[in-house]
Amino acid sequence: xxxTAHDSSQLEALRQDPALHESTYVHAVYDNIADHFSxxxxxxxxxxxxxxxxxxxxxxxxxxxxxxxxxxxxDQEGKIMLLGMDRSIGLLAHAQRAGGxxxxxxxxxxxxxxxRPEAFDFAxxxxxxxxxxxxxxRQQAIEALLRSVSSTHGRVLIYVWATEQDELSKRTVxxxxxxxxxxxxxxxxxxxxxxxxxxxxxxxxxxxEVHQRYYHMFEKGELRGLVEQAGKSLGLQVLEGAEGAAMPxxxxxxxxxxxxxxxxxxxxxxxxx
Amino acid sequence: MVKLITHxxxxxxxxxxxxxxxxxxVFRDVTQLEVREADYNAEFLQKMMPRLEWKALVDTAKxxxxxxxxxxxxEGEAMDEEFLKKLHHVLxxxxxxEGAMHCPKCDHKYPIxxxxxxxxxxxxxxxx
Ligand SMILES: [Zn+2]
Numbered sequence: 341x342x343x344t345a346h347d348s349s350q351l352e353a354l355r356q357d358p359a360l361h362e363s364t365y366v367h368a369v370y371d372n373i374a375d376h377f378s379x380x381x382x383x384x385x386x387x388x389x390x391x392x393x394x395x396x397x398x399x400x401x402x403x404x405x406x407x408x409x410x411x412x413x414x415d416q417e418g419k420i421m422l423l424g425m426d427r428s429i430g431l432l433a434h435a436q437r438a439g440g441x442x443x444x445x446x447x448x449x450x451x452x453x454x455x456r457p458e459a460f461d462f463a464x465x466x467x468x469x470x471x472x473x474x475x476x477x478r479q480q481a482i483e484a485l486l487r488s489v490s491s492t493h494g495r496v497l498i499y500v501w502a503t504e505q506d507e508l509s510k511r512t513v514x515x516x517x518x519x520x521x522x523x524x525x526x527x528x529x530x531x532x533x534x535x536x537x538x539x540x541x542x543x544x545x546x547x548x549e550v551h552q553r554y555y556h557m558f559e560k561g562e563l564r565g566l567v568e569q570a571g572k573s574l575g576l577q578v579l580e581g582a583e584g585a586a587m588p589x590x591x592x593x594x595x596x597x598x599x600x601x602x603x604x605x606x607x608x609x610x611x612x613x
Numbered sequence: 614m615v616k617l618i619t620h621x622x623x624x625x626x627x628x629x630x631x632x633x634x635x636x637x638x639v640f641r642d643v644t645q646l647e648v649r650e651a652d653y654n655a656e657f658l659q660k661m662m663p664r665l666e667w668k669a670l671v672d673t674a675k676x677x678x679x680x681x682x683x684x685x686x687x688e689g690e691a692m693d694e695e696f697l698k699k700l701h702h703v704l705x706x707x708x709x710x711e712g713a714m715h716c717p718k719c720d721h722k723y724p725i726x727x728x729x730x731x732x733x734x735x736x737x738x739x740x741x
Contacts, residue, residue, distance in 0.1 A: 454732040
């Protein structure tokens with residue numbers, strides 16, 4: 341599958357009204373494809389499953405951009421709780437009964453904090469922030485995650501799509517004609533939906549519908565850069581290790597690339613004496 | 614399915630509304646409340662309890678007609694199985710399916726439809 345770069349008029353539209361761009365090419369599309377999308381989501385990523393398995397019993401967490409809720413059942417059989425939030429009501433209808441059980445879900449905006457400050461022990465943001473169309477909005481979403489978790493022990497895990505895709509992803513990111521050796525970052529990713537004709541005769545083939553979703557593909561180092569900006573704007577000292585924070589700290593626990601995604605795991609902690 | 618555990622986390626985020634004046638949201642026009650059995654997990658309850666806003670939980674449960682919780686969060690011996698079962702019921706088994714939550718400060722209405730609260734705000738209602 342080849343992703344399509346935005347042409348100049350699409351880029352201009354994005355810059356003029358990023359919220360409208362997301363409304364048209366993200367929210368409306370997910371509402372439209374929710375049922376089909378939910379049939380095709382495969383198993384959880386190993387690093388995310390390991391993160392959820394490592395949380396202390398009693399932890400309450402936010403899945404910001406939970407989609408159809410595929411991570412909500414990974415709750416250590418009720419020893420922890422995940423609360424799902426998404427913008428798409430169509431996806432939330434699926435998330436509400438993910439794994440065959442009632443799940444707590446809220447319709448909300450990944451850039452906003454509609455919780456008590458530091459209400460959660462942890463937060464995950466999987467394949468969500470890449471749907472926001474400007475650097476400011478992506479940074480704001482990371483700030484919202486950081487503000488939603490405890491300042492003394494809050495853990496955050498973020499995954500976004502990478503410009504660096506492996507063979508397994510079947511996605512090709514076009515080269516950027518303006519920047520030698522770089523890929524384009526603002527793209528449309530087609531979603532093929534087979535619409536089955538109502539009351540169609542047996543054997544009649546459904547017609548193909550293609551929906552274009554907006555993605556911002558992340559380059560190496562970009563996610564970390566945004567995290568550092570977000571931490572700074574919240575007055576947090578960004579650290580590689582746990583030691584030496586004179587002010588409230590944000591530790592980068594791990595970061596890397598997994599199966600065509602960039603990820604980063606963060607830990608907030610109180611200043612050391 | 615707004616459970617009281619979720620309600621205990623939610624706040625109004627409209628312009629000019631800050632914690633703690635924007636908390637807790639007040640249930641109004643609740644036309645559908647369901648009690649559904651949920652799996653009991655004592656370890657989860659014991660360990661998450663310190664994160665709760667206890668008064669908000671007790672008051673909200675009362676408004677919905679459940680007076681089983683003590684005014685003060687029990688400690689030590691008083692945190693027995695009998696208490697945990699009551700807490701489990703209030704936190705995890707009472708579901709608001711249809712109704713609304715209002716901000717105690719600005720009265721903004723967050724509707725609940727088919728168990729999903731809508732926390733989205735219009736651009737002009739947002740503070741930042
Ligand atoms: Zn308010």
